[in-house]
Amino acid sequence: MLKLEQKELIDLLRQMLVIRRFEEKCAEMYALGKIGGFLHLYIGQEAVAVGAISVLRPDDYVIASYREHGHALAKGSDPGKVMAELFGRADGLCKGKGGSMHLFDKTRNFLGGHAIVAGQIPIGTGAAFASKYEGNDQVTLCFFGDGAVNQGVFHEALNLAALWHLPIVYICENNRYGMGTSVDRATSVTNLYRRAEAYGMPGETVDGMDLLTVRERVGLAVDRARRDCIPSFIEAETYRFRGHSMADPGTYRTKDEVEEQKKHDPIFLFRDRLMADGVLKESDWKQLEREVRDIVEGAVRYADASPEPPLEWLLTDVYVSER
């Protein structure tokens, strides 16, 4: 914390708040029918994406699952283009062809939202492979949930990364439930970070609700990857305050549990800490809320103003050679 300037600390808070308010707006837009399909909100987990991605260089790669709005925003994607994508509009990040679960942003080296659980893990490993092959020092952050660690390709990819010494950091966002199945009902060894031991890879668990802890631990792992091509596995213990998707009946956990977890809200924890340290005043917070509200409302205006994709686009981007 000491190493960061006041401006940087407030910017991290702002990034988390943008994601929070953006996601709340998405829920509203979903209720209005402007967003369709599956919508998985990142509310509660903001400190993981913001803390981890904050240590990267712009040319580093990020890849994530279908709960990836926060990662795209943290990597620098324009909120208007993200919202336009969720609206299925021509000015969306992916021309309206990807949607909520498939955000990609090549200008930010954001390798996508992938919606087959764990499918992105070998692909992110491939980006790290390419960095090593090319002899540059780019690092890849590969995000996935606790539900991904029991898929075959998770294990295959970790083995390959350790075997070939690839510059990648695997970040498992353990929000305690894969959809409606708790970790202890899905996984024989519930300390997920211990999976790394099997591959001789550094593994650790961090408090995913504490932005600065995430930042510090991921920062060390990124340094190891960049300098020495040592891959790492970080389990970030976190919690999603909303359902798995908008259709979640919430029968698998109690309201009390959710309310208890909300006491560890990563945004308020960080805000209160900055206030206690004299970095942030109440008036600064109010100002920040206003700025963020403007950003999110601007995103909705941008998305609303964007046209639907033209019908000719149905058959473009199937093959490069036919573009």
Place this chain on the structure above:
Amino acid sequence: MPVMTYREALNQALREEMRRDPGVFLMGEEVGVYQGAYKVSQGLLEEFGPKRVIDTPISEGGFTGVGIGAAMVGLRPIVEMMTFNFALVAIDQIVNHAAKILYMSGGQYNVPMVIRGPGGPAHQLAAQHSQSMESYFYHVPGLKVVRPGTPKDAKGLLKSSIRDSDPVIFIESELLYGTKGEVPEGEYTIPLGLAEVKREGNDVTIVAYSKMLLLALEVAEDLEKEGISVEVVDPRTLRPLDTGTIIESVRKTNRAVVMESGAGFAGIGSEIGTIISEQAFDYLDAPVERVTSANAPMPYAKNLERAKQPTKERVMKAVKKVLAVS
């Protein structure tokens, strides 16, 4: 023209493209130290070293995904499936990721990779190692599927596949690796999506590729002696499919037989037969015939294995049926 085996032609293509582009690398099981399970990568480790000829663990889903990620950020991976049967372990990576990333990303990320290896029936390898896999892939928008039948085509099409900007499924054949043919000297490529008339004729068109092509040419030779003139069209690439060449041939001969080594239900014969009826119906003098493998897994026993697959007799019978001769 020099004569070489199908295997040597593929090896030349790999070698030439790896010399041409430092971003091309070969990855798969036993491709390096072992020199390739079918020796297609013989000598490549010596020339290009372990950085570019990479032995993998038995982990098809994992290393196919690694290839996809590397391709997204600018490399040109060639991922070898020791046999294409094992590609089913990686089919989520191929179908849900490699094929769709260009589209899902709105054209931002392409996946210029080749997934190659032998496929199709082999000798007494039984159900899990002896089957035609192309139908699993040519159904998928975003994938290209290549099925070369001769050494010349194998080389020219592999070179084009490696240079292509999209994911290419390139299926060779255990039974063709040792076959020989003329291969042009020097640099050449064959474009994807271009069929070739392998033998000209007037009475009937046979559409056949890979190992079935060789059988079709034998049949054509034999029928010539009976006064029947067979035209053999080799699509070479199944997606994109060169329908123009097939239709042009059928409009000339007015009769068509489609061969395939896979089980016939919803196979390539279903697609080509439909295209012919849609685009050349008025030219047809008989319904399109299909000669396919039986709708059963591949048996081990020699007699059953033979009975499952198209034979010369069955193809001749089909040709005579569309010609209404006995």
